Amino acid sequence: MQPLCPAKAPESANDDRFEGLVRLARRHFGVVAALLATGATDRPRVRAYDGPASDKAWRFEPFDPALHGGDALIQVPDIQVDERLREHALLRAMPQARFLAACPLPHAGGEVSGALYLLDCQPRALDPAQQHMLRELAGLAADLLAREAADARLRREMEALRASERRMALAITGSGTGIWDRNVATGEIHYSSGWKALLGYAEHEIGNRIEESYTRVHPADLDYVRATIQAHFEQRTEAYEVEHRLRCRDGGYKWVCSRGKVVERDAVGAPLRMIGTTTDITALREMAERVQRSAALMTDLTNEIPGMAFQYRRGADGRSSFPYVSGGARDIYGLAAECLMDRAEALQAIIHPDDLAHYHQSLESSARHLTPWHLEYRVVLAGQGTLWRQGEARPKRLDDGSVLWHGFITDITERKAIEAELQLFATTDFLTELSNRRHFMQQLDAELVRVRRKPDHAATILMFDLDHFKAINDRWGHSVGDQALRHFASILCTQLRRTDAAGRMGGEEFAVVLGNATLDHAIAFARRIQAELDKAPVLHGNERIPLTVSIGVTAIQALDPSAEAALSRSDMALYRAKRGGRNRIECHNGAA
Known part of the structure; x- marks a missing residue:
C-alpha cells in the first residue's frame, strides 16, 4: 500500500476550509493530531494536517479498508495492544500514537472518497456523541469534495465549449463571396468569377439569363426568393436580403446569403439595374446550429447546477x-x-x-x-x-x-447551520449549557475593555461554589450531582439580564459578570440567587435535597492588568465565604 504524501500545492479554494476543519477536529476532540486524506485507498493524499511538526506524520500508510469494514467508523482504543496494528508503519512513523479514530468520507455513489483521522498519545474511546460529531465533520468534508468535483466538471465542460467556439471562428474565416449585376429591364444577369467558383462552375458553364438563375434555386426556397425580390422592386423594403439554397455543379446545395439593391430606376420608379453579392453561409449556418446547441448546453449547465x-x-x-x-x-x-x-x-x-x-x-x-x-x-x-x-x-x-x-x-x-452548531460546541459547557471557561473569559475580557473605555461604566464579577457538593455525589451519585449543577445553572439564567454573562468554571464552580452593575447591585443579585436556591431544592424522587452556595464578589477595575486579576479577587472572596462557614457572600474591595 502506498504511503500518504502531502499535496505539493493547493488543490482548490477548499484547502483553507480543510485546514480549518482538521484544526477544529483536533481541538474539539482534544487529540494530538488530526488529518484529512482524500482519494482512492491505494493512493491517498493528505489534504490537511494539524498536529506536531514532523515529516514522519505525512508518511504513515493508510489503513486497510478491510480493517474497519470499508465505510464504517473505526476506533482503535490502544494501537500498541491491537494485534492487527502492532507492525503497522504508523507505529514506526509515530511511536507515541496510542489511540486512533478514522471516519470515511461518504460519496454520493457509495464509494469512500477519503477519511478523517484522529490520533492521540493516550488510550481512549469516543462516546456516541463524539462519534456523531466525527461523522458530521467527515460529512462536511465530503460535501466540500463533492462541490470541488462539480466545479472541476464544469471547468472541463466550459473548456470544451471554448474549443468548439474556436473551431467555429475558423469556419467563418473560410467563407467566400461572389458579386452579381442584374439588368432588370432585359432579364440579363452577370456573375463574377468568384460567384461561379463559389458553386464549382467554370467561367463558360454559367449563362446570363435570369430564367436560368432561378433553376439553380432550391425548389423549396424559390417562391420566397422571388417574393423578397419583388418587395424590393416595389420599394416596400430598403434592400433585398435572403438566405436560401443554390445548386452546385456537383448537384449538391449550398446555403447562401444574397444581398442586393436597385441602383437605377426609371422616371416612374420601375427598377432598371440591381447589384448584389452572394456569400457562402453553409459553414456559418452549421456554426449557428453548433452555437445554438452550445448555448442550449450552457443554459442546461447553468440551470441544472445548484x-x-x-x-x-x-x-x-x-x-x-x-x-x-x-x-x-x-x-x-x-x-x-x-x-x-x-x-x-x-x-x-x-x-x-x-x-x-x-x-x-x-x-x-x-x-x-x-x-x-x-x-x-x-x-x-x-x-x-x-x-x-x-x-x-x-x-x-x-x-x-x-x-x-x-x-x-x-x-x-446548511453550512452556516453547521458552523453555528460547531461554534456552540466550542463555547458551551455540555452539562449546564452555560458558557465554558474559555468563552466566559472572553466575555470577561470584553467587559474589562468597556470598563477601561468608559470611566462611568461599572461592572462586577461573582464566583459561586456549591456547598458540600462532594457529599451529594457520594450520597446520591453523580447523576444527582449533575442534576444539581443543571438546577443551579437554570436558577442563574432566570436572574441574568441581556448584558450579563454566566459560565461554568469547572466542577461545581460558576462565575457571573454583571455589566453596568455596582457592588451593591452584585450583592443584591447574589442574595436573590441564594433565596431562589433556598426556595427550590433539588428534587430526587420523593426526597428534597437542599442546596446552598458560597459567593465571592468584586468589582472590575479599569486598572486591572487583566480579566484574570478581577477573577482572582472574586475567588479570594469566595474562599473567605467558604472558610467563614459557607452559604455566605463575601466582597473583595481592594486590588488583588
Whole structure:
C-alpha cells in the first residue's frame, strides 16, 4: 500500500476550509493530531494536517479498508495492544500514537472518497456523541469534495465549449463571396468569377439569363426568393436580403446569403439595374446550429447546477442591471430569472435588512478596486424564512465606464447551520449549557475593555461554589450531582439580564459578570440567587435535597492588568465565604 504524501500545492479554494476543519477536529476532540486524506485507498493524499511538526506524520500508510469494514467508523482504543496494528508503519512513523479514530468520507455513489483521522498519545474511546460529531465533520468534508468535483466538471465542460467556439471562428474565416449585376429591364444577369467558383462552375458553364438563375434555386426556397425580390422592386423594403439554397455543379446545395439593391430606376420608379453579392453561409449556418446547441448546453449547465450563474452590470451613472441570470434564480432569490433581469432593484426587498448596506458596500468596493467580489449574506424568502447565500464574482471595467461582474451565488444555509452548531460546541459547557471557561473569559475580557473605555461604566464579577457538593455525589451519585449543577445553572439564567454573562468554571464552580452593575447591585443579585436556591431544592424522587452556595464578589477595575486579576479577587472572596462557614457572600474591595 502506498504511503500518504502531502499535496505539493493547493488543490482548490477548499484547502483553507480543510485546514480549518482538521484544526477544529483536533481541538474539539482534544487529540494530538488530526488529518484529512482524500482519494482512492491505494493512493491517498493528505489534504490537511494539524498536529506536531514532523515529516514522519505525512508518511504513515493508510489503513486497510478491510480493517474497519470499508465505510464504517473505526476506533482503535490502544494501537500498541491491537494485534492487527502492532507492525503497522504508523507505529514506526509515530511511536507515541496510542489511540486512533478514522471516519470515511461518504460519496454520493457509495464509494469512500477519503477519511478523517484522529490520533492521540493516550488510550481512549469516543462516546456516541463524539462519534456523531466525527461523522458530521467527515460529512462536511465530503460535501466540500463533492462541490470541488462539480466545479472541476464544469471547468472541463466550459473548456470544451471554448474549443468548439474556436473551431467555429475558423469556419467563418473560410467563407467566400461572389458579386452579381442584374439588368432588370432585359432579364440579363452577370456573375463574377468568384460567384461561379463559389458553386464549382467554370467561367463558360454559367449563362446570363435570369430564367436560368432561378433553376439553380432550391425548389423549396424559390417562391420566397422571388417574393423578397419583388418587395424590393416595389420599394416596400430598403434592400433585398435572403438566405436560401443554390445548386452546385456537383448537384449538391449550398446555403447562401444574397444581398442586393436597385441602383437605377426609371422616371416612374420601375427598377432598371440591381447589384448584389452572394456569400457562402453553409459553414456559418452549421456554426449557428453548433452555437445554438452550445448555448442550449450552457443554459442546461447553468440551470441544472445548484446555484445561480449571473452577469451583473453597474453603469457609470450608478444604474444596475442583470444582463443574464440562470434558472437557479428561483432557488436562490425566489424569483424567475426574467423578473430579475427586468427589475434588478427587486433584490432590495429580498436581501436581509441587516445585510443590505454591507451587500452594496462590498459591490462598491469591488467596482472601485476591480477586486473579486466575495460575500456571505442573508435573504428573506416568502414561505422559507431567513436563508444564507454566498456570492462570488469577478469584475471588469468596460469601455463606457461601467463595471460587469460574472459570478455564481450558492445556498450555504446548511453550512452556516453547521458552523453555528460547531461554534456552540466550542463555547458551551455540555452539562449546564452555560458558557465554558474559555468563552466566559472572553466575555470577561470584553467587559474589562468597556470598563477601561468608559470611566462611568461599572461592572462586577461573582464566583459561586456549591456547598458540600462532594457529599451529594457520594450520597446520591453523580447523576444527582449533575442534576444539581443543571438546577443551579437554570436558577442563574432566570436572574441574568441581556448584558450579563454566566459560565461554568469547572466542577461545581460558576462565575457571573454583571455589566453596568455596582457592588451593591452584585450583592443584591447574589442574595436573590441564594433565596431562589433556598426556595427550590433539588428534587430526587420523593426526597428534597437542599442546596446552598458560597459567593465571592468584586468589582472590575479599569486598572486591572487583566480579566484574570478581577477573577482572582472574586475567588479570594469566595474562599473567605467558604472558610467563614459557607452559604455566605463575601466582597473583595481592594486590588488583588
